[in-house]
Amino acid sequence: MRIAARQKNDIVIFDLEGEIKRSDITDITLHQLVKEQLDSGKRKILLNFDGVEFIDSFGVGEILASYISTHNLGGKLKLVKISKKLFLIFQVTMLTKVLDIYEEEETALKSFS
Amino acid sequence: MRLVGIKPGEEKLAFLLFSYFFLITTPHTIIKALRTTDLLVRLGVGALPLAYLSAAVVTGLVVVFHSKIQAKISIQLLIIANLVFFAVSGLALQLVLQTESGRRSLLLPYIYWVWASVLIVVLMTHFLMTVNEIFNPREAKRLFAFISSGGILGGILGGLLAGILTRANLAVLLLPLACGLLLACVFVVRAVFRDRQKLPLTAKPIPPRKGQAEAPKVGFKDSYNAVRKNSYLALIAAAVAIGIIVSTLIEFQFFSATDRHFTNPKDLQAFFGFFFAGLTIFAFFLNAFLTGNIIKRLGVKLTVLLTPVVLLVCSVVVLIAPFSLLPAVLIKGGDESLAFSLNQTIREILYIPVASGLKFKARPFIDMFISRVAKVVAALILLAFALLLNKKVNYLTPVFDTGLAKQLSWIVLGLLVPWAVFSLKIGKEYVTTINRSIKVKWDRADRSVMKELDVDSAKEIFDAVESRNRSAVLYAMHIFDLLQQDKLSPEIKNMISEKAGEVRVSSLSDLFNAEGAAGFPEADEDIRQEDLVADIRETMSLDAYQELMGRHAESVMAESQKSEVEKMELAKAIGLMSPDAPMTDRLEALIDDHSPDVSFYALKSAARLKKIGYIPAVIRKLINPSTREDAISTLHKYGQSAMPALGENFKDSRQDLNLRKAVVETLARIGTQEAAFALVEELDQGSGELDSEIIDALDRIRTEKGEVQLPGRVGKRKTLFLVQKYCRAFLDLRDLGPGEDNEAARRRLERDLQTLFSDIFKLLGLFYPQEEIRKAYQNIETGTKNSIAYAIELLDNTLKRDMRDVIIPLVEDSSPSERQRAFQKILKNSQEP
Numbered sequence: 001m002r003i004a005a006r007q008k009n010d011i012v013i014f015d016l017e018g019e020i021k022r023s024d025i026t027d028i029t030l031h032q033l034v035k036e037q038l039d040s041g042k043r044k045i046l047l048n049f050d051g052v053e054f055i056d057s058f059g060v061g062e063i064l065a066s067y068i069s070t071h072n073l074g075g076k077l078k079l080v081k082i083s084k085k086l087f088l089i090f091q092v093t094m095l096t097k098v099l100d101i102y103e104e105e106e107t108a109l110k111s112f113s
Numbered sequence: 114m115r116l117v118g119i120k121p122g123e124e125k126l127a128f129l130l131f132s133y134f135f136l137i138t139t140p141h142t143i144i145k146a147l148r149t150t151d152l153l154v155r156l157g158v159g160a161l162p163l164a165y166l167s168a169a170v171v172t173g174l175v176v177v178f179h180s181k182i183q184a185k186i187s188i189q190l191l192i193i194a195n196l197v198f199f200a201v202s203g204l205a206l207q208l209v210l211q212t213e214s215g216r217r218s219l220l221l222p223y224i225y226w227v228w229a230s231v232l233i234v235v236l237m238t239h240f241l242m243t244v245n246e247i248f249n250p251r252e253a254k255r256l257f258a259f260i261s262s263g264g265i266l267g268g269i270l271g272g273l274l275a276g277i278l279t280r281a282n283l284a285v286l287l288l289p290l291a292c293g294l295l296l297a298c299v300f301v302v303r304a305v306f307r308d309r310q311k312l313p314l315t316a317k318p319i320p321p322r323k324g325q326a327e328a329p330k331v332g333f334k335d336s337y338n339a340v341r342k343n344s345y346l347a348l349i350a351a352a353v354a355i356g357i358i359v360s361t362l363i364e365f366q367f368f369s370a371t372d373r374h375f376t377n378p379k380d381l382q383a384f385f386g387f388f389f390a391g392l393t394i395f396a397f398f399l400n401a402f403l404t405g406n407i408i409k410r411l412g413v414k415l416t417v418l419l420t421p422v423v424l425l426v427c428s429v430v431v432l433i434a435p436f437s438l439l440p441a442v443l444i445k446g447g448d449e450s451l452a453f454s455l456n457q458t459i460r461e462i463l464y465i466p467v468a469s470g471l472k473f474k475a476r477p478f479i480d481m482f483i484s485r486v487a488k489v490v491a492a493l494i495l496l497a498f499a500l501l502l503n504k505k506v507n508y509l510t511p512v513f514d515t516g517l518a519k520q521l522s523w524i525v526l527g528l529l530v531p532w533a534v535f536s537l538k539i540g541k542e543y544v545t546t547i548n549r550s551i552k553v554k555w556d557r558a559d560r561s562v563m564k565e566l567d568v569d570s571a572k573e574i575f576d577a578v579e580s581r582n583r584s585a586v587l588y589a590m591h592i593f594d595l596l597q598q599d600k601l602s603p604e605i606k607n608m609i610s611e612k613a614g615e616v617r618v619s620s621l622s623d624l625f626n627a628e629g630a631a632g633f634p635e636a637d638e639d640i641r642q643e644d645l646v647a648d649i650r651e652t653m654s655l656d657a658y659q660e661l662m663g664r665h666a667e668s669v670m671a672e673s674q675k676s677e678v679e680k681m682e683l684a685k686a687i688g689l690m691s692p693d694a695p696m697t698d699r700l701e702a703l704i705d706d707h708s709p710d711v712s713f714y715a716l717k718s719a720a721r722l723k724k725i726g727y728i729p730a731v732i733r734k735l736i737n738p739s740t741r742e743d744a745i746s747t748l749h750k751y752g753q754s755a756m757p758a759l760g761e762n763f764k765d766s767r768q769d770l771n772l773r774k775a776v777v778e779t780l781a782r783i784g785t786q787e788a789a790f791a792l793v794e795e796l797d798q799g800s801g802e803l804d805s806e807i808i809d810a811l812d813r814i815r816t817e818k819g820e821v822q823l824p825g826r827v828g829k830r831k832t833l834f835l836v837q838k839y840c841r842a843f844l845d846l847r848d849l850g851p852g853e854d855n856e857a858a859r860r861r862l863e864r865d866l867q868t869l870f871s872d873i874f875k876l877l878g879l880f881y882p883q884e885e886i887r888k889a890y891q892n893i894e895t896g897t898k899n900s901i902a903y904a905i906e907l908l909d910n911t912l913k914r915d916m917r918d919v920i921i922p923l924v925e926d927s928s929p930s931e932r933q934r935a936f937q938k939i940l941k942n943s944q945e946p
Contacts, residue, residue, distance in 0.1 A: 021579070022709040022739040029738050039864055056579045057572030058713070061742045064562060071558030072809075073871070074895055089578060092604055093571035098562055 001025060002051075003033055011044040011112055012037045013105075017051035020059030030059075034066040034077070043075030044112045048105065050081040060095070067099060076100070080108040120255075127256055129305045130244060131263030136298035137236045138264040140291030142271025142389050144203075146279075147287055148229040149368065150382040152222040158372045158518075159499060160222070161365055165492035167223055168230035169485040175231050176481035180336060183477065189306045192239045196299050199232045203292040211285075236295075238480045243305065245464055245472065252902070257458045258405055265397040265453060272390025279383040336478035339471055345542040346475045348535055349463055352417075353479055354487040355532040356456075359424060361491035362521050362528075363448045366431065369518035370441030392446055396453035404454050408462070412910050412917075414540030416459050420451045421533040428522045428529070436519035463539065466546040466903070494524065544910045550903045553884060554891040557816045569746075570600050586682045590689065597646055653690050662686070666699050680711040688718025697722055704730040709739040716743045720750040728758045735775035745775055749782040756783070760791050766800055774806050781810035789814050789821045797827045804831075805872055812875040815883055825880035829916070832876045836919045837943050839869040840936035847933055870923070877916065885911050893924050901926070 001018040014033065018024060034045055045066070055063075063079070070077040078100040082090065090096050102108035152160055183191060206228060209215040248256060271291075278287055340346045375381040408416050427444040434440045464472055502517045562568070577591035595601040652658055669679050684703040687696055703715035704727060712734055719727040728751065734744035748755045762768050763776040780788040789811065796807045808831075814821050846862040849855045874890035885907060892904035905924050912920055922935035 022713055022743075025709075025739050032738070039868075040860070041863075041867065054579065055575065057576045058709075058739065058742065060568075060572050060575050064566075064568065065742070068558040068562060071555060071561075074555050074891060089575060093574050094566055095571060097565045 001030075003030060005033065005037070008109060010042070011046055011109055012042050013046045013048055015048045015051065019053050020055040020062060022056065022058035025058075030062040031065040031069065035069055038069055038073055038075065043070070043073060045070055045075065045077040046105070046108055046112075047077065047079045048081055049079060049083070049086065052083065052086070055086065060093075063095075063099070076112060078102060078108050078111065080105050123252075123256070126247070126305070126308045127259055129301055129308060130247075130256075130260045132301045133243070133298060133305055134240060134260055134263035135267040135270075136294050136301055137240055138267030139271040139274075140294045141233050141236065142268045142393070143275050143287050143291040143386075144229045144232065146272065146275040146382060146385040146389060147284075148222075148225045149385055150378060152226050153368060153372050154378040154381065155222045156219065158365070158369045161368060162492045162495035162499060164223055164226040165361060165488050165495065168227045169488035169492060171227045172231050172234055172488075173482060173485040175235065176477065176485065179235070179481065180477060188239070188242065189302065192243070192302050193299050195235050195239065196295050196302065199236070200292040200295040202228065203232075203288055203295070207285075207288040207292075210288075234481055234484065238477060241461065241480070242473075242476055243302075245461060245476070246469070248465075257461055258400060261400055261404075261454065261457055262397060264457075265393050265400060268393030268453065269390050269397065272386050272388070272393060274386070276383045276386025276390060279379060279386055284379075284382065336474045336482070339474035340478055340483075343467075343471065343475070345539070345546050346467065346471070346479070348539045348542055349460075350475075350479045350483045352532060352535040352539055353460075354483050354490075355528050355535065356420070357484050357487035358491040358494070359525055359528050359532065360448055360452065361488060362494065362525050363424070363444050365495055366518045366521055367441045367445035370436065370438050374438045388442070392449050393453060395446065396450040399450055400454035400458070404458050407455065408458065410914070412540075413459065413462055413543050414910060416455065417463070417536040417540050417543075418533060420448075420456055421529045421536060423447050423451060425526065425529045425533075428525045431519060432522045432526075463543055466543065466550050466906075495521075498524070544907070547903055547907045547910065548885055548888070551888055551892045551896070551900050551907065553888050554895060557813060559813060560816055563817075570598065573598070573600070574605060584678045584682060587678070587685060590682070590685045593645075593649060593689070649689065650691075653686075654694065659695050662696055666696060670699065670702060677708045677711060680706060680708065681714045684711055684714035684718055688714070688721045690722075692722045692724055697724065700724075701727055701730045704734060709737065712737075712740045713743050716740065716747045720747040723751055723754065725754060728755055731755075732758060732762055732772070732776075735772045735779075736769050738771075741771075741775050745779045745782065748779045752783055753785055753787065755779070756785075756787055756791070763791065763795060764799075766802075770802065773803055777803055777806040777810050781813045784814045784818050784821065786821050789823055793824055793827050796831055804835075805868055808872045808875045811879055812883075815879055819883075823879045828876050828880045832873055832916065833919060833943065835869050835873050835876065836923065837940060839866060839873065839923065840939050842866050842869065843936055844933065844940075847929065873920070873923070877912070877920070881911055881916075 001016065001020050001024045003017075004015045006013050006015065014030070016030070020030065030047075037045060047063070047066070067077045080102045081104075082101055087096075087101065090099065090101065100108075100111065102111065152164055179191075186194075206225065210221065210225075215221055244257075244260065274290065275284075275287060278284055340350050371381060371384065375384060407419065411419070424444070424447060427440075427447045431440045431444050464476060467475065498521065502520070573591070573594060577588065577595060580587040580591050592601065595605065666683055669683055680703060684700065687694075687700050687703070690696055700715055700718055700722070703711055704719060706712055706715065716731060716734060719731055728748070731744050731747050731751075734740040748759065759776050759779060763773055763780070765773075777792065780792055792807050792810055792814075795803060796811070799807075811823060815823065842862050842865045846859065846866070849859055849862070871890070874886055878886040889904040889908045889911075892900045896904060905921065905926075908924065909917060909921060919939050922932065922939065925935075927935070
């Protein structure tokens with residue numbers, strides 16, 4: 001899994017690529033990267049899933065942990081460009097009840113304001 | 114200007130309000146001395162009950178009229194019209210008083226009294242309504258002392274003018290002078306309302322947009338209902354009413370004593386002038402040097418009790434000492450000086466958390482109508498008292514032996530008790546009302562996620578889908594798991610039967626409507642779920658199965674190059690067995706496997722079997738980020754039985770820091786009383802490197818399990834420690850100064866400040882009401898100017914003094930240099946034994 005960070009106004013966007021699986025992680029996890037941004041005062045995080053093929057339970061844990069850390073500080077974490085298959089699983093597992101998921105980056109960015 | 118609490122930009126408005134107050138209190142004091150002397154000299158002290166009664170009735174009618182007018186015209190116009198009316202009518206009264214019939218009239222002293230009473234009530238109410246609309250609680254606390262000083266200065270000048278001009282035989286000039294000052298006030302009022310428009314948006318009411326209707330105007334019935342339906346306003350009304358009855362009785366005692374003491378009218382009028390001036394000087398010092406400190410030290414809750422307590426002491430003195438001018442001056446001085454200073458400020462503060470619309474309805478009703486009703490009650494008490502004790506009436510005026518006024522103290526004492534009770538209730542309601550004025554902006558997300566989601570099942574589904582690509586055996590075991598948990602709904606069955614990566618759907622509904630389930634075991638229709646579960650369990654418990662599988666496991670474990678998938682299958686299968694099955698002994702090695710996927714399946718099986726022997730291996734997995742969450746989840750499922758091993762690793766500072774942090778997270782999830790105590794113990798005695806994680810864990814436990822007890826002593830000590838750290842970090846940041854060289858250090862200190870600030874509030878939430886503290890923190894962090902002010906006020910009234918003294922400087926809206934001084938003081942105090 002590769003993660004690149006960029007910023008638009010006060011929103012930090014993480015572009016995720018590959019599979020978010022426990023066997024694929026490098027030296028730093030998505031949650032740790034999100035926490036670093038929170039520590040530096042950022043409170044708006046967007047996870048771009050455009051390049052994500054699949055995630056396992058570890059990936060779900062990372063997303064939820066990032067969501068909890070962000071919201072506990074009064075911030076917002078949202079997801080964008082999630083594949084149809086993943087979205088379906090998110091729906092069936094009711095993750096969509098908790099997570100804000102958008103189809104387009106522009107819409108997601110606007111939703112933070 | 115900083116000395117009197119005025120901030121840049123506020124000077125003009127503060128000065129105008131100071132002048133406004135000054136220009137109504139000067140004539141007020143002059144007129145008070147004139148009308149009292151006139152009544153006492155011409156009719157005697159026995160006329161007072163009737164004077165009070167008629168003034169109350171007339172003022173009541175004026176209030177009704179005022180409410181109707183108020184609903185039709187702007188407040189600015191209303192104030193100006195009243196000022197002009199009183200100035201003109203005052204001059205007319207002066208003319209009548211100079212005529213022979215005016216001097217002989219027995220009715221004119223009553224008219225004078227009533228006119229002056231209406232003037233005082235109307236002008237004062239208008240002033241207070243204006244101030245109340247402009248400021249929020251913190252601004253009010255800061256500026257009221259200065260603005261009130263304008264009124265006090267007016268009282269001093271008015272009293273001195275009345276005394277000096279009377280002594281100089283120029284008393285005839287006093288009423289025209291008072292009327293002139295009222296006319297001058299018109300210009301100040303216009304300037305106040307002009308300047309109000311230039312205030313920052315947060316500090317002034319937002320005008321209705323174009324096309325939007327203005328706020329509905331209110332009448333008497335609305336005002337009455339507003340007070341009746343709101344318990345807080347009803348309590349204020351009750352306390353105000355009792356306060357006025359008590360003040361009236363005390364005033365009667367005082368006037369009786371003066372009437373008895375002075376025989377010369379000129380001496381009496383001069384005495385009143387100088388007494389009122391002296392009283393206001395005393396009130397000024399009380400206001401300038403004590404009011405702020407008293408409110409700061411006692412808080413609103415206790416300050417409201419101060420006046421009844423002081424009057425209680427004074428009344429006892431009046432009862433014990435012989436009835437003369439001195440004890441009467443003491444009790445009247447006590448009552449009036451407190452009314453001018455502390456009571457005035459505290460009453461303004463009490464109204465502030467009331468919503469603007471409600472306040473607009475209730476305030477005139479309480480200040481004008483309730484006050485008048487209280488005056489009527491006081492007058493009736495006095496009439497009854499005069500008639501019962503003396504039984505002589507000269508025309509309509511009871512002839513009263515002034516010495517009997519002393520006995521009134523028994524009635525005063527009887528009224529002070531309910532006053533104190535209501536004051537206590539008001540103090541409590543004030544905090545509740547402030548509390549209601551701000552909202553919690555966000556809850557702990559772990560709580561909402563747990564409420565909304567079955568995280569374990571969600572993860573199980575993801576893993577089932579993922580296993581489809583890896584191994585048919587793993588996949589079948591996942592399906593079996595879901596079946597056992599009754600989670601295999603048709604939708605899930607459809608979804609997970611699609612091979613990962615092969616899903617090509619044009620829409621979600623297509624996928625849901627897909628008939629058949631390619632790749633799904635063909636066993637769902639014919640085999641009953643219970644039978645399947647029983648069969649599998651039975652098979653796994655067979656000795657032959659255990660022996661065969663044992664051999665298979667040996668070969669899988671022996672060959673290090675053996676397929677990772679086979680180990681995963683083995684780990685998963687062990688989890689389906691009974692805990693006493695021989696195969697389960699092999700799980701520890703699988704937990705320790707270098708592959709995170711193998712460890713994951715082994716950890717899940719360990720969570721099912723819950724054998725104590727696995728715990729050390731599970732704890733070892735807390736170090737690796739790829740298995741940490743799974744290990745935490747496993748230990749969470751062990752619950753209390755994992756506590757001894759967790760505690761050992763947690764306290765050992767030689768252990769890997771990430772492992773110890775993960776133990777903190779595990780304890781937070783376990784969330785038992787024992788877990789909380791272990792965390793508190795480490796917070797108290799640990800090296801501090803886990804403080805932030807432990808504080809967050811305790812905050813989580815307190816949020817989720819309010820019944821868990823946390824020792825406040827440790828929380829308080831740690832809070833003070835963190836406050837000192839915060840102060841030092843702030844001072845270090847100030848010392849750094851600008852420059853790129855310091856950028857990294859600056860960022861680190863800013864981050865520390867942010868973390869410490871959050872930790873301090875989480876700690877406070879452990880030994881104070883957590884919701885209040887969270888609300889205050891969130892509003893201070895992200896609120897508007899007004900909600901920040903309410904949040905600080907809430908803290909001010911929630912925290913006990915030891916905490917308040919160190920927390921309020923952290924959140925108070927002050928300049929960096931003021932903060933620096935305050936923080937240095939905190940650090941200095943902390944070093945003192």
